[in-house]
Each structure stands twice: as C-alpha cells, then as structure tokens.
Amino acid sequence: MSGCIKPEAANMEADILEMTLPDSVLISPPSITNTTVTAFVNFSKLNIKAVAPGFAVTEGAVIQPASGTPQDFTKPVTYTVTSEDGHWRKVYRVSLLQNVAPENFSFENWTVNPDGNYYIPYELVETEHQNIWASGNSGFSFITPEKQPEAYPTQRTSDAVQGQYAAYLETKPTGALGAIVGMPIAPGNLFLGSFDAAKALTAPLEATLFGIPFNKKPLRLTGYYKYVSGGAVTDKTGKPVTPARQDQCDIYAVFFKASPEKPFLNGSNVLTDPSVAAIAQLASGGSTPGGGYHAFNLTFTYKSEVNADDLAAFGYKIAIVYSSSKNGAVFEGAVGSKLYIDDVKIVTQ
Amino acid sequence: MTLIKRLHWLVFLLALALETKAQSGQKISFYARAGTSVGAAAPLGIPASIRKVESYNPGFQPALEAGLGYRFAPKLGLAAALRFEQKGMRTDARVKGYYTTINEAGSNGIEAVTGYFTGRVRTKIRNRYLTLPLHLTYHSNNDFTLKAGGFVSLLLNSRFTGDARDGYIRNETPVGERENIDAAGYDFSGNVRRVNAGIEIGADYRLSSLLFVSANLNYALTPLMEPGFRSIDFGMHNIYLNLGIGYRFH
Numbered sequence: 001m002s003g004c005i006k007p008e009a010a011n012m013e014a015d016i017l018e019m020t021l022p023d024s025v026l027i028s029p030p031s032i033t034n035t036t037v038t039a040f041v042n043f044s045k046l047n048i049k050a051v052a053p054g055f056a057v058t059e060g061a062v063i064q065p066a067s068g069t070p071q072d073f074t075k076p077v078t079y080t081v082t083s084e085d086g087h088w089r090k091v092y093r094v095s096l097l098q099n100v101a102p103e104n105f106s107f108e109n110w111t112v113n114p115d116g117n118y119y120i121p122y123e124l125v126e127t128e129h130q131n132i133w134a135s136g137n138s139g140f141s142f143i144t145p146e147k148q149p150e151a152y153p154t155q156r157t158s159d160a161v162q163g164q165y166a167a168y169l170e171t172k173p174t175g176a177l178g179a180i181v182g183m184p185i186a187p188g189n190l191f192l193g194s195f196d197a198a199k200a201l202t203a204p205l206e207a208t209l210f211g212i213p214f215n216k217k218p219l220r221l222t223g224y225y226k227y228v229s230g231g232a233v234t235d236k237t238g239k240p241v242t243p244a245r246q247d248q249c250d251i252y253a254v255f256f257k258a259s260p261e262k263p264f265l266n267g268s269n270v271l272t273d274p275s276v277a278a279i280a281q282l283a284s285g286g287s288t289p290g291g292g293y294h295a296f297n298l299t300f301t302y303k304s305e306v307n308a309d310d311l312a313a314f315g316y317k318i319a320i321v322y323s324s325s326k327n328g329a330v331f332e333g334a335v336g337s338k339l340y341i342d343d344v345k346i347v348t349q
Numbered sequence: 350m351t352l353i354k355r356l357h358w359l360v361f362l363l364a365l366a367l368e369t370k371a372q373s374g375q376k377i378s379f380y381a382r383a384g385t386s387v388g389a390a391a392p393l394g395i396p397a398s399i400r401k402v403e404s405y406n407p408g409f410q411p412a413l414e415a416g417l418g419y420r421f422a423p424k425l426g427l428a429a430a431l432r433f434e435q436k437g438m439r440t441d442a443r444v445k446g447y448y449t450t451i452n453e454a455g456s457n458g459i460e461a462v463t464g465y466f467t468g469r470v471r472t473k474i475r476n477r478y479l480t481l482p483l484h485l486t487y488h489s490n491n492d493f494t495l496k497a498g499g500f501v502s503l504l505l506n507s508r509f510t511g512d513a514r515d516g517y518i519r520n521e522t523p524v525g526e527r528e529n530i531d532a533a534g535y536d537f538s539g540n541v542r543r544v545n546a547g548i549e550i551g552a553d554y555r556l557s558s559l560l561f562v563s564a565n566l567n568y569a570l571t572p573l574m575e576p577g578f579r580s581i582d583f584g585m586h587n588i589y590l591n592l593g594i595g596y597r598f599h
Contacts (some may be wrong), residue, residue: 009397011448012523013464034526068402090524136395141464142520142528154433177452177461183532198517 010085018056027314031194043098060084116141118152139200153188166342169324184238187328191321205267211317216348223344224293230334247334248285251324352449386410398447406439417569426486437475451578468516492555507541
C-alpha cells in the first residue's frame with residue numbers, strides 16, 4: 001500500500017516558532033501563543049523605534065515583515081505568516097514590553113481573543129498595552145462548543161468595587177468531551193503569565209506558565225473579592241470526593257528567582273519549587289458572607305533572601321493567581337463556584 | 350446472531366422451493382456459498398494527508414450467500430442471490446494535516462473537535478450488509494463460469510470507530526489553535542450510509558458436479574458515508590475481494 005502514498009504536500013501551518021533578540025535585550029523568554037508574541041525587553045539596551053527581531057516559522061512559511069528587519073515597537077507590530085502551500089495565513093501581534101509591569105490591577109481593560117471569542121484583561125502602562133494576564137479559556141474553547149464570551153470560565157463583570165469592571169471567574173462543566181479526557185470541570189482562573197494551549201489536554205499543569213519580570217520586592221498583596229462556593233467538590237471522574245468538602249477559591253502571589261533553565265513556574269511547582277522566594281496566600285477560601293466584596297491583605301512570607309542585584313536586573317518574577325476552585329488545576333471543584341476580584345495591588349518595599 | 354439463523358432458514362426455504370423446479374429442467378440451478386472478504390473502505394487514490402500506512406489488518410469478514418441461476422441461452426444466464434456479508438478492516442496510519450473530527454462515543458455531533466490532525470490515526474471498520482447481487486453469467490466449455498453485474502446492499506449494523514493519537518490537532522483550520530493529543534477517540538458508526546451499491550465481477554471454478562470455488566471482486570459506486578458527512582474530507586468506497594466455496598443443488 002505504501003506504493004500509493006503521494007508525495008508530501010506543502011505545509012499548511014503558519015506558526016511563529018521562535019522569536020530571537022540579543023540576550024542582553026531580553027529580560028525573559030518571549031511567550032508565544034497562536035496569535036501573539038510577547039516579550040519583556042530591557043529598554044535601556046535598545047532603540048525601541050528600530051528593533052529587528054528574528055523569527056523562526058513553520059518550514060516553508062513566509063513572514064512579513066521579514067525576519068531581521070527593523071520595526072518600530074513603540075506599539076505592537078503586526079506580522080503575517082503565510083503557509084508554504086500559500087493557502088493559509090495567520091496574523092500575529094508582536095509586543096515588546098519596555099515598561100515594568102504595573103503594581104495596580106483594576107481590571108478595567110478587556111479584549112476579546114479572536115481565536116476563541118473570550119475575554120482577557122490587559123494592562124495599560126504609559127499607553128503600552130501589556131498582555132500579561134492569561135487564563136485557561138483557550139483550553140475550554142477547544143473542549144466545549146460554547147462560543148460566547150459570557151459562557152467561558154474566565155470573564156469580566158460589571159459588579160465591580162471601583163470603575164466599570166471586575167474579573168469574574170466561574171467553575172464550569174466541560175461537557176461530554178471534557179469528561180472523557182478526565183477534565184469534567186474547568187475552573188475560572190486568571191494569572192500573570194501565559195497559557196500554552198497546546199498542552200491543555202495532555203499536560204494541563206504544565207500549560208499554565210506563571211510569572212512576569214518584577215524588579216521590586218513585594219511585601220503584601222491587597223484587593224477585594226467575593227466568593228460563592230458551588231458546593232460539594234467533585235473529582236476528575238465527576239464523582240464527589242471523600243471525605244466530602246465544600247469548594248473553596250484560591251488567591252495567591254508567588255515571588256521567585258527565575259533562571260534560564262526555569263524561566264517560569266507552572267501548575268505543578270508554583271508553590272513548591274526551590275526557586276520560590278516568597279508566597280502570599282489567602283488562608284481560607286470559603287464563601288464570603290453577604291453579597292458584597294471583602295478586602296484581602298496578604299503578607300508575603302519569605303523563605304529566602306532577595307538578592308538586590310538580581311532584583312534590579314529583573315532576575316525575579318512574580319505570579320498572581322486566582323482560581324474559582326482551589327484544586328481546579330487537577331480538575332477538582334464544584335460547578336457554579338464564583339469568584340469576583342477587583343482592585344488588586346502589590347505593595348512593594 | 351438471530352440474523353444468521355434467519356438466513357439459514359431462508360436458504361432452506363429457497364432450496365425447498367427451487368429443488369422441484371431444478372429437477373424438472375436444467376435451466377434453473379440453485380447454490381449456497383460461504384466465503385470471506387479482504388478489502389478496504391478506501392479513497393480513490395490515497396490522499397496526500399496520509400503519509401504512511403503503518404499496518405493493515407483485513408480481519409475475518411464472513412459472507413454467506415444463497416442464490417439461483419437461470420440459463421436462457423446455452424452459454425449465457427442470469428444469477429441472483431441473497432447474501433449476508435461483513436465488510437471491514439483495521440488500519441493504523443501516520444497522517445499530516447488530516448481533516449477529521451474527534452467526538453465522544455456515540456456522538457450526536459455537538460461535543461466534538463474538528464480540525465487538522467497530524468499524528469497517528471487508527472481506524473476500525475466493521476459493517477454488516479444484506480446484499481442482493483445480480484449477475485450476467487457466461488458458462489464456458491471448461492469448468493469456469495464468469496460473472497459480471499451489480500449489487501445493492503442494505504446496512505444491517507455498522508461500526509466505524511478509531512482514535513487519533515500521538516499528535517496534535519489544529520482547531521478548525523490549519524492555522525487554528527494547536528492542541529496536543531495523546532489519544533482521543535472518534536465514532537462515526539452513525540454516519541455510515543444505509544444503502545451501498547456498486548459493480549461486481551467474478552468467476553466460479555467447478556471442482557465437481559456439486560462443489561465450486563469462487564472469487565468476486567466488488568466495488569461500491571456509492572460512498573461509504575452518508576451525504577453531508579464532512580468529518581473526513583475524502584470520499585471512501587467499499588472495495589472487497591470475496592473468496593468462497595459453494596455447493597450447487599441440481
């Protein structure tokens with residue numbers, strides 16, 4: 001039968017596989033999703049109006065503007081990748097972030113991701129659009145037929161403490177397909193970092209990449225939240241856990257020393273990795289009384305000294321993580337658990 | 350299995366009804382035949398998305414047939430039969446950019462991911478049909494009888510399942526979100542067309558006055574899957590070679 005096999009067709013895919021910049025310029029490895037590339041750069045070491053990143057793309061694909069040509073990255077630059085067979089193209093938004101991430105998060109700015117039609121918040125720092133928040137929504141978009149932004153576990157709400165919007169996280173069922181792959185629920189989650197959607201089904205704990213560069217020593221994490229527990233926790237087969245317990249939310253921040261070998265933490269090691277310098281975590285994530293928001297004020301507990309030189313050189317990263325189900329990463333939780341978050345601040349030294 | 354019992358019963362009745370006629374003249378003859386098929390539900394030419402067929406297993410595909418022949422000229426005749434048959438196979442192929450749907454068992458088509466898969470695809474097909482073949486027969490002076498004609502099959506039950514593994518799927522288009530897949534099943538059993546019809550040629554070789562061996566090659570002109578089925582983007586047609594042994598009642 002192999003005699004009938006046709007010659008291999010030209011590639012149909014059009015991916016940016018890698019973005020390269022001189023090492024001294026990059027603060028952290030670029031994070032690449034299906035339609036975005038984001039990297040923190042050291043603005044003192046480049047002219048942001050003429051940066052020439054190199055790109056590796058799918059074999060045979062063509063990128064425009066061409067790899068290695070200088071572009072003005074004052075704003076995100078649009079690149080178009082055309083597949084080898086010429087039939088498919090994908091538009092990427094490439095951002096080089098030259099400002100330090102903010103310390104205040106008000107969840108006022110939201111954009112709809114074109115791939116899955118879901119909301120994701122972004123930050124504005126001196127008019128710079130920073131895509132530093134990520135969620136598991138892209139995994140959810142894959143596994144469920146829902147296509148409305150309001151159907152996703154992570155979205156926005158107008159029930160806010162200040163301003164127009166707050167973040168809203170709800171644990172959702174994933175339907176028959178999700179149950180088959182042992183992921184019957186999808187917790188609402190929102191975190192500083194990026195989501196590697198390709199791993200959502202095969203290695204979900206590794207799909208959540210936590211951390212953005214941070215050059216100040218955090219002392220406290222403050223903000224407002226309210227939580228409505230969805231009730232009894234079910235496991236990844238959809239059955240109640242024993243002993244029975246009520247679902248809880250989770251709010252925490254992790255400050256860690258990044259390394260070239262381990263630039264990010266993920267769902268399997270975010271609280272336990274030796275690189276973790278400090279953790280601030282909500283002690284108890286049960287339902288909040290009444291219908292209103294409650295303030296939280298969490299102290300970073302340090303496990304190791306912070307090296308001032310490394311700190312100044314963006315050697316540390318911070319991750320803030322919210323989840324509507326505390327063990328949602330391993331698909332334990334209760335459908336209908338709802339977490340509202342607004343007006344979060346990192347208080348630094 | 351009740352079906353096979355019913356078929357036995359049918360063969361018996363046919364034999365009873367025809368034996369008297371067959372005895373009165375030599376124009377009508379009656380036979381029963383059993384065989385096994387080797388073949389595939391295959392596209393016309395393997396699509397470029399299939400890079401390598403790692404394995405192919407024809408399995409055991411039985412066929413049972415009861416038929417009658419009518420000789421209207423010294424060397425020419427017509428033959429018709431009722432055949433219970435199973436057509437199936439198992440394949441394991443490496444694919445690249447293979448358009449497919451991964452759905453949950455017994456899909457209603459809603460809980461599904463459709464897109465371009467690169468990796469390995471295993472396919473298990475086992476469809477059972479009740480077939481009516483109709484042949485023009487040519488009876489040579491030697492021991493051969495040549496047959497050519499067509500067939501119409503009614504689907505009795507179907508299985509078309511498999512899995513996509515060790516690869517990734519791109520959601521909806523080749524530039525859609527990429528999702529790695531360890532192993533995910535699909536089930537298109539409900540999408541197999543109820544009626545399958547096509548052409549058939551064959552030959553019988555007489556071993557004795559009662560026994561003969563036969564070979565039939567049949568090719569379905571109607572696609573295997575029902576109209577509107579888009580989860581695999583190439584048409585598949587049944588093509589099977591059936592080898593069997595028969596007993597002729599005179």
